[in-house]
Amino acid sequence: MQRAGRRDDEIAELFAAPSVTSVRRPDGSFLVKSTVPLAASHRSIGVWIERWANEQPDRVFLAERFDTKGDWATITYGEMRRRVRAAASWMIARVSTPSGRW
Numbered sequence: 001m002q003r004a005g006r007r008d009d010e011i012a013e014l015f016a017a018p019s020v021t022s023v024r025r026p027d028g029s030f031l032v033k034s035t036v037p038l039a040a041s042h043r044s045i046g047v048w049i050e051r052w053a054n055e056q057p058d059r060v061f062l063a064e065r066f067d068t069k070g071d072w073a074t075i076t077y078g079e080m081r082r083r084v085r086a087a088a089s090w091m092i093a094r095v096s097t098p099s100g101r102w
Contacts, residue, residue, distance in 0.1 A: 046084065053081035 019035045042048060052059060057078030066073040075083075 049077060049081055049084060052077040057081075 021033050021035060023031045023033075025031060049061070052061070058076050060074045061077045061080045063072045063074040065071075
């Protein structure tokens with residue numbers, strides 16, 4: 001069966017049941033553990049902000065409803081990178097002051 005141009009195995013990958021084990025503890029709580037190891041991840045969110053700011057700087061990074069009329073406030077990857085860099089520069093400058101305080 002095909003859905004929206006996807007193969008069944010692709011759909012199964014998206015909606016597969018998690019593979020977990022669980023142990024009931026004497027206090028009544030449960031310890032639930034995945035049997036699948038975590039995949040490698042990036043060092044920080046900054047890595048993918050940089051990636052998408054380079055590849056598609058005008059793509060929306062975040063959006064939130066601005067008002068009840070349906071207007072949205074958005075920020076692009078390019079603008080987010082600019083703001084992150086400005087914040088980082090400010091923090092570095094503050095720590096570099098003689099007192100070393102913010």
